[in-house]
Every structure is written in C-alpha cells, then in structure tokens.
Amino acid sequence: MKALVCILLLLETFEFVAQQQVDGGLNENEISQQISSEDGRQNPPQTDTLRAEASTDSQQYCDLGIPDIHAALRELTATVTEQKGNIRELTATVTEQKEKNRELTTTVTEQKENIRELTATVTEQKENIRALEARLRDEMNKKNEEMSNLTLGQVEELRKENRDREIAFSAGLMESGSGYVGPFTTDITLTYKKVFTNIGNAYNPITGIFTAPLKGAYMFRISIYGHGGTKATVSIYKNGEHMVVAYDVQAQDRLNSSNGVVLLLEVGDVVYVRLWSGMRIYDNQNNLNTFSGFLLFPLREQELCRM
Template sequence: MKALVCILLLLETFVFVVQQQVDGGLNENEISQQISSEDGRQNPPQTDTLRAEADRQQYCDLGIPDIHAALRELTATVTEQKGNIRELTTTVTEQKENIRALETQLRDEMNKKNEEISNLTLSQVELRKENRDREIAFSAGLMESGAGNIGPFTTHITLTYRKVFTNIGNAYNPITGVFTAPLKGAYMFRFSVTGVGPTTISASIYKNGEHVVIANDYQTQGGLNSSNGVVLILEVGDVVYVTLGAGRGVTDNHNNHNTFSGYLLFPLR
C-alpha cells in the first residue's frame, strides 16, 4: 500500500514540473542552465519543486523498509503454514494407516468369529446327532387289547409286550419282546406282573440269556402283584427281555397291569 502511495507522489511531482513549464516559468535554455548549474542558484519555483520531490522521495524511502518487513513477515507466516500443513499431512497419513490397521484387525476378528460360529454350528449338529443317539427309552404293556390270562406253560417263555406306549430309538421290538442296546451305556429297566391266586406269578429279567432279577407273588386267593427293576451296563448289541417262569401265569386287561420299561441313563465309552 505504501509503495502505491510513493508512486502516486512521484507522478504528482512530475505533473507539477510539467505544469511549471507550460505556464512559461522556464524555457529550454533556462532549464539547461538550471540543470548545469552546480552553485546552488535556483529560482523559487524550482526550489519548491525539488524540495517537494525530496520530501516525497524521503517518504517513499521511509515506506520501503515497512514493505520489506511486511514481506518478510508474510514469508515467515507462509513458511510456518507450510510446516503446519506438512505436520497435518503426516498426521492424516498416520491416521489412515491406523484406520487400515483397525480394519485389518476387525476383519481378522470377524473371520475368527465366523469360524467359531461355524465350528459351533458343526458342534451343535454333532451334539444333536449324539443326543438323538442317546434318546433311547421304551415302555409297553403286555396285552394290546382285551383281557385274559397268559400261562401257565410247561417251560419258561419270553413275554411279548405288544401295547407300545413309548419306543424312542426303536430299540424295543414288540414282536419278539426283546430290547437290543444300540449304544454302550448304563440302562435302567423295570417290569411288573399281576395275577389271581391261587396261581403263583413269577417273571424275571434276562440279559443275553442270563437271569438277572425276579418278581413273584403267591397267595391262595385274591390279586397278586409284584415288580422289580435293575440298572445294567450294556454293550452295543446286548439284549434284555422278560421271561415268564414255567408253571406260572399272569392276568392282564385294559388297565395294563403288566408292563416292561427301560431307558438309557447315560452312555459309556
């Protein structure tokens, strides 16, 4: 701004000198003489003009250092701003790297979680299958319908409990009356027998042809009732069934007094 003022002042001085010439104050010879004179003799208009030029020149000279200082200050400010921009650029770059690192970490964690979920899903499927394999239970009544007596016979027979209430896992066969273990484990079995005196009632649980437990009752008249139960460790393919003793009989009707039941307590390795 000060430089512009200086230029305007110089232009004004030039116009003032030209105006003096136009007004007839000086001719060419006089101007030459004034320029060549070194003794300091000048007419009043020239002295005023030169003094004005000197003052304006001094003003301009005084203004120039201010412009230089302003330029130096502006340069310093620009340099400082450049430094700030470089620091900001560095910070932005670092933040971008941090974001990329976080994205990578998040992606890895998501992949890990998806893998865990997938494995968990497979485990759940296997567990469901294993649980289905462990779902073994049955319960059946002796007579499918009606009422009547069974026995006595001259030899012991396998009782076939034909009225199936439950047969989860289909390990019990209502045609043969035999339970076949589909899984190694501990199994609970119970059975009940009912009859009318004076006939003796007697039935037993057998495992693979070997006698395990018995339930019997006897009295001269009236109803006869007995029951028993046992926990057996069975291997895959072992069979369990109930036999009616020789010379013994049972009585049943729609109330299902004679039953045979069993279920898996827990599997074994």
Template sequence: MKALVCILLLLETFVFVVQQQVDGGLNENKDSQQISSEDGRQNPPQTDTLRAEASTDSQQNCILCFSDIHAALRELTATVTEQKAINRELTATVTEQKENIRELIATVTEQKTINRALEARLMDAEKAAEQHTLLLEGLNKKNYDREIAFSTSLLQSGSGDVGPFTSDITLIYRNVFTNIGNAYNPITGIFTAPVKGVYVFTFSVYAHGQSNAASAYLMKNEKHAIVAFAQQNQGALNSSKGVVLVLEVGDVVYVRLRPNGKIQDNGNNHNTFSGYILFPLK
C-alpha cells in the same frame, strides 16, 4: 502412404518425360536453325515450310502430353483425397473400438472383483452353515443320548392268560405307551441299548390264585438279572421288580416267563415292562 509414393513416382516420371521433351524440342530448334541457315543457301523455301510444320506438331504433342499429365494428376488427387477420408473414418472407427474395448475390460475387471467378493462371502457362509450343522448334530446327539425311554403292557386289547409253557419264553409287550428313541421293539419284546449308559428297568407280573406261579425274570443279554415271583391258591397275586444296569451299545434287555409260569392281563394293564436311560457314559 502407398498412394502418395505412387503419386511421387508418377510425378518424377512425368517431370522426366517433360524435361526430355523440352530438351528435345530445344535441341530440335537449334538443329532446325542450323539446318535452316545452311539449307537457306542450299535448299528451296519449300523445305522451310515442312520444318515449320514439324515443329508445330511437336508443340501440339507437348501440349497434349501436359493435358494428360494434368488429368492424371487430378484423378490421382481425387483418389488420394477419397483415400484420406476413408482412412479418417477407419481411424475414428478403430479409436471408438479401442474405447469400447477399454470399457469392456474395465467392466470385466470390475465383475471379476465382484465375483471374488461373492465367492469369499459364499465360502464364509458355507463354513458357517457347516459349523452350525455340526453344532446341531452334536446337540441332537446329546439330546438323543439322553432321550431314551419306553413303557409297555402285555396285551394290546382285551384280557387273557399267557402260559403255562414247558420251557421259558420271551414275553412280548404289545401295548406300547411310550417308546422315545425307538430302542424297544414291540415285535420281539426286546430293548436294545443305542448308547453306552446307566439304565433303569422295571417289570411286574400279575395273576389270580392258582397252582401255577406267576413268575418271570429280567434278562441282560443271555443272563438272568432279577426275578419276579408270586404264588397263592386264591385271590390276586402280583410281583414287581426294578434294577439299574450298565449297558454297552448293542446290549439287550427283555423279560422271560419261567417254565410252568402263568400270568393274566386285562384292560387294567397289570403286567408291564418299562425302562429309561439314567445318564450316558463315555
């Protein structure tokens, strides 16, 4: 557009210059004719010759001026044509880029839609997984509440006596047959209730005829619950007891050998301590 404006301005300028030169040439011709008619009477023929030469030079200059104008116009026309070709290429490039941008926008929009759908599915899957986890935890907790049981005997191997002692001691049943829920501690000999519930406990004492009694009692926390007692001068003697207790979480149950009590055990596992949950309580 700027090139066209420049061309138009140049054309106006050239037309104006040409018009001025033509008008100047006509005026000079008129003046020359008037001067010639006047000088014909006053001047010699040599003056006419000079005037004719001057007119010829003016015409030649005008022709040269037109030649320059045509050359400039041809050069400007070529420049404008080249600029138009460049503009067409740029327009085609811009159009192509716009089309590419529209395609990219469409692709991005489609991808955003896909991403939103995937995010929604992922959130649904996470919620379902969380609900499934909570359900499994609930089921596991219920199963854990119901799966509490242990069974032990006094000596892990061999045979021997335990007692007598001047004071009561906690018996440690080291041979563990079963310990579901790990509520019984074979290091301390103490059972700790993991949940509130109704529990069943049994224990037994065994010895041979002796002056010392085979005697022990089952403890709930720091209180006596039941006692097993047997005494005779000869032969085997034993006593077994069982009890049902309501325990809170953290309550402990264990067996203590009474003072001066004495028990014996061997590979037959005569002295035992067992328990299990009957049902949990809320």
C-alpha cells in the same frame, strides 16, 4: 592574508593525508613530499623577498601556537592504523558470522530434510497401521464367522446327541382283550405288544427285546399280576443272563409283584423278560403286566470299563 593561506594549506594537507591513510597510508617522506608539492602549487616561484616574508610570517604564526604538523600527522596515522585494525577485526567477525549463518542454513536445510523423511515415515507407518487394522478386522470377522458356524455345529451336535439320549419305552402285555399267558413247559420270552412309549425305537414289540442304541446306564422295571392257585414268576435278562426276578404265589385270590434294576449296557446289548416254565400270569384292559426302561445317562468307554 598570508596567515589565512597557511591555514588553508595545512587543512588541505591534513585532508589529503587522512584520505591516503584510509586508502593505504603514506609514510612521512611521502607526506613531506606532498606538502612540498602543495606548497609549489599554492606558492609559485617568488622572489627571495617573498620567501623571506613567508618564512618570517610562518615562524611568527608557529610561535603563536600552531601545532607541529609532523606530530599531528603521526597521531593521525596511529588513529587510522587503529581504525584499520578495528575494521579488520570487524570484517573477520562479519566473515565468521557469515560462516556461522551458512552452517546454520545448512543445519536448517538438513533438519527440514529430516523432517520430510520423518513425515514420510510417519505417513508410511499410518498406512501400515491402517492395512494392519483392515487385516485384523478381516481375520476377526472370519474368526467370528468360523466360531458362529462352529457354535451352530456344536448346537446341532448337542441336539443330535440329546436326541440320541432320548431313549425310553413302556409297554403292556396284551394289546387288547384279556386272558392268561402260560403255563409253558419251558421258559418263554414275553412280548409286550401294547406300546405306550417308545422314544428312540429301541424296544421291539414283535420280539419283546430292547436293544441298547447307546452306551450307558439304563433303568428297567417289570410288574406281574395273577390269580391264586398258580405261581407267577418272570425275570429280566441281559444278553441271556438272568438279572432280577418278580415272583408271587397265592393259594387263593389275586397276586402281583414287581422289580427293577439298573444295567450298564454296551451298544447292541439286549434286555428282555422271560416267563418261567409252569408259571402263569393274567392281563386285561387294565394293563396289569408291564415292561419299561429308559436311559439314565450315557457313559464314556473308560467309565463303563471302570464300573
């Protein structure tokens, strides 16, 4: 019975010491005092005989192999101290991880904010791109419209230019009937009254004069017809200057001649045909005497000067 009491006392003391080590630790004096206190509670004042018997029993049980309580407590204290160190290290590790988690959370929040800003920037850029595309479409449509108008204007200008280049005429001497013209005592300008063609209205059948409406190179031709016994001679004139002559003489029967020339004319230059004095030509419904001309091609100012 006394041995059981001793064992229970040791177990209770061990549990208390362990609890105190966890709560903050006890030194050896405190442990001894605690043991004494426990002895007081477990063993009320006894007689000297009981104490002697307990001491004898305790000594007997200690001799049987019960370990030294102080050595056990020291070992337990060392273990608890080591565990407290481990707990402190674990606590520091947990604190460090919490700090890292806070930093990571801050970083994630910052990245989310950056992503929101980037998304806003991308959205703004898309809006700018759409606005730019719309402006480019408007400009392209405007340019296309301008080019279309320009093209239409150019076509109209080319048409007008082509119309200006459509210059050609041909006329016969007599409008109707038959007969002689000449001889005269002076040279005269012939009026070819029967107009076959007068594109551009540059030839005047009343005066017999062609007036150049466009600067360029022109081709002119004349033909004459007469009866034998009288010479037939006519000349092409440019601005009063003799250019070429068509001439024939035959003592008997019919005579005819023709000639042509290319002239470079300025706007307003005149070309006409003159019958020489003393000469005579004949014409009838067959239009034996003709005066014709047409524009070969227009010339720029520098080209005309170079020629």
